[in-house]
Amino acid sequence: MSQDFDIREPESGNVGRAGAGLHEFVLHLQDLVLASSDVREFLTDTAAILATQLSQPGNHLSCGITVVRQKRPVAVASSDALARNQDELQNSFGRGPCLTALRTESMVHVPDLDADVRWPKYNHAARQMGIGSILALPMHLHAPAHAVINLYSPNTDGFPHHGIDAAVGLAGIAAKALDLALNIAQLRDARDDLAAALKSRTVIDTAIGAIMAQNRCNRDAAFEILVKASSYRNIKLKEVAAGIISGIGGEREFPTTYDE
Amino acid sequence: MMDDGGLGTPQPAFEADQRKFAAAQFRSGNISLPGLWTYYCGIGGNVDQLGVEAYLHELVELAPLQMDLIQTAIKEITADGPGSAHVPGL
Numbered sequence: 353m354s355q356d357f358d359i360r361e362p363e364s365g366n367v368g369r370a371g372a373g374l375h376e377f378v379l380h381l382q383d384l385v386l387a388s389s390d391v392r393e394f395l396t397d398t399a400a401i402l403a404t405q406l407s408q409p410g411n412h413l414s415c416g417i418t419v420v421r422q423k424r425p426v427a428v429a430s431s432d433a434l435a436r437n438q439d440e441l442q443n444s445f446g447r448g449p450c451l452t453a454l455r456t457e458s459m460v461h462v463p464d465l466d467a468d469v470r471w472p473k474y475n476h477a478a479r480q481m482g483i484g485s486i487l488a489l490p491m492h493l494h495a496p497a498h499a500v501i502n503l504y505s506p507n508t509d510g511f512p513h514h515g516i517d518a519a520v521g522l523a524g525i526a527a528k529a530l531d532l533a534l535n536i537a538q539l540r541d542a543r544d545d546l547a548a549a550l551k552s553r554t555v556i557d558t559a560i561g562a563i564m565a566q567n568r569c570n571r572d573a574a575f576e577i578l579v580k581a582s583s584y585r586n587i588k589l590k591e592v593a594a595g596i597i598s599g600i601g602g603e604r605e606f607p608t609t610y611d612e
Numbered sequence: 613m614m615d616d617g618g619l620g621t622p623q624p625a626f627e628a629d630q631r632k633f634a635a636a637q638f639r640s641g642n643i644s645l646p647g648l649w650t651y652y653c654g655i656g657g658n659v660d661q662l663g664v665e666a667y668l669h670e671l672v673e674l675a676p677l678q679m680d681l682i683q684t685a686i687k688e689i690t691a692d693g694p695g696s697a698h699v700p701g702l
Binding site: 422423542545546548549550551552553556557560572575576579582583588589590 | 646
């Protein structure tokens, strides 16, 4: 039997200074998953604690996180204005280390922006804004989404080997928390959609009954009448239905009890 | 009949066209299948999610009313405009 789980001991020293705060970092992330009301809020707080955790005296890091989900707006969050400006700058160029990390799902390290030849225009602009080096770490997710953590240092060579190892370690932990947060958000959205559907269907079914009685027709025929009315007048089906009901019974509110 | 897309006729001529039209709108509309199905169910649709998916892949026919309701659902969802942001190149 092959072991399909990882039993390697974490190499001491690799997690560096973060090792001491690792336990707290995990607890903090768990609290964020539980407390955040949406994904963006979770990302903003995560970016802030990543920046704090990985910064060293004399090397204050800024952190931005970008998450791309299918059929959803892109979520962007950052620990401070500098990281936000950097992410926006890169999006305006359409290319750069962080976008490359996002697309290729592999780590991109720019130790010295002046010496790097891969993205000359972007590097120059970032240099003007006081950035010396960049580390972009993709987050490996189970959810159908892509995410990247962008770390910006004001110094050249701001990410020595132990710094990179620490960042990779924390990114792996943050990815699990993000997976959970995305799952919860998706379930919450699905629940909201279902609650809205239940409400809308109550109104429509009531109107269908009224049309059936008035036109002495079956359900399908009543539906066709409602669909046609909505299409010709370019008003939503639910609103046409609500209009029919209030025309007969005078009701304007249609309470639907939906307890969780 | 080839649709050159130039005239953008919203009313399809017959059922096969309606299906093709719905499939194309679904693909271009940035709508998730569970989201569409939930909305369609909310306006009175009776076909399950698998059936709707098969229809949108142009594999099965549905009753005219169900096709109309799917069409209505797509139209109403896209009119609300999810307005998805976009990272260039992705």
